[in-house]
Amino acid sequence: MFNEIVRAEIWLQDTLESQESIAALAERLGYSTSQVRRRFRQYFGMSPSAYREALRLEKAGRLLVHTPLGIREVARRSGYTNHSAFSRAFLRHFRCTPREHRQSGRRALAKAASEAGGELSPRIQRIAPCSAVVARQYEPGAALPAPDSWHESLNGYQLPLPGAPERAAAIMLLYAMGPEAALPRRDIGVLVDGRAADSLAIPPSLRLLQLPEARVACLDLPDPAGLEPMLAGVLATLPEMSEHYSGDPVRLIKGASGIELQLPLLEIS
Secondary structure: OOOHHHHHHHHHHHHOOOOOOOOHHHHHHOOOOHHHHHHHHHOOOOHHHHHHHHHHHHHHHHHHHHHHHHHHHHHHOOOOOOOOHHHHHHHHHOOOOHHHHHHHHHHHHHHHHHHHOHHHHHHHEEEEEEEHHHHHHOOOOOOOOOOHHHEEEEOOOOOOOOOOOOOOOOEEEEEEOOHHHOOOEEEEEEEEOOOOHHOOOOOOOOEEEEEEOEEEEEEEEEOOOHHHHHHHHHHHHHHHHHOOOOOEEEEEEEOEEEEEEEEEEOOOO
C-alpha cells in the first residue's frame, strides 16, 4: 500500500485550496477512511488532516516571508476560508503570529543573504509548460544527490524510459528549503516531450507531472552544495527588482551545459 500512501500525500499537497474531505481521498484510493488514516499515520507520523494543515501553514509561512500579499490573501491562497481560524492555526504551529513570522523571516533572510556575499543578477524569463516523469523522495536533512546520478534511476527504474529521449534533461523539484522544510519532500526525474508523454510506459512508482507556464528567476548553479546560500541571495535580491518568489517548488534543471536554478515568481492579477 506504500505507493497508494505516497499518492495520498501528493494529493494532499496538490489540493491545499480544496475543502475535499479525507473520505474523498479514501474513495479515490479504493480503501476505507480508517485504513487510509492508519497507514498514513504509520508512514508520516500524523493523520492526513494534520499533514494537510501542516502543508497549508508551510505554504503560508513562505508567502508571508517572500511576498507582499496581505495576511487575508495569504490565508486564502493557503486553503483557509476563515481568517480567524488561520491565525489560530498559525499561532499553534509556529508559536508566533503571521505578522511576527513575516518580520523574523525577513530578518533571517537578509542575514543569510549577507553571509552568502556577492551580488546576484538573476535572469527573469517566462518558461513554457513542460512535462516530467518523476519519483517522490522523502529525505529529511539529506544533501542533494550528485547531479550525475539524477539520470541513473528513478526508484530503481532504469533510464531512459521507453519512449523518452535518451539524453533527456533531468529535473529536481524542491518543495521546501532550510528551516521551512518541516515536511521535507522532493521530486526527481526527467523532462519528456509533452506530445509523447501520454504514451510513455510509466511504472506505478513514478508519475507524470505537468508543469504549467511560469515566470521564473534563473541563475546558473555551479555547485549544488551552494544551493542554499545562492537561494537566500536570490530571494533577498528579488524585491529590489520588484519581483517576489511565489512559494511554488524550486526547480533545478540539469542539461548538457550544467544546472540551472529556476525560482517561480509571484504573478498578481
